[in-house]
Amino acid sequence: MRVVTADNDSIYLNYNDYEIDKKSEVKDIDIPSNYTDSLMYAFSTEQIKEMYAEGEIYDIKRR
Numbered sequence: 001m002r003v004v005t006a007d008n009d010s011i012y013l014n015y016n017d018y019e020i021d022k023k024s025e026v027k028d029i030d031i032p033s034n035y036t037d038s039l040m041y042a043f044s045t046e047q048i049k050e051m052y053a054e055g056e057i058y059d060i061k062r063r
Contacts, residue, residue, distance in 0.1 A: 001057070002035050011048050013041050026059075 001013045014035045020026060043051075051057045 004040055010042050010044055013043065014039065015041065 001015055004012045004014055006012065014037060016029055017034050017036055018029045020029060048057065052060075
């Protein structure tokens with residue numbers, strides 16, 4: 001997933017077009033052409049925190 005934008009209580013994401021089995025493979029698919037810009041998903045900040053706590057999100061890379 002890639003953060004597109006955020007506001008006070010929501011975070012808007014693009015999903016990567018590819019999936020991987022291991023965390024170590026993220027670097028192989030984390031390239032701009034693998035994200036579909038036309039599809040954006042909105043999550044509340046609480047949902048993001050829950051996803052992180054449950055291991056669904058395991059890293060946040062800040063640029």
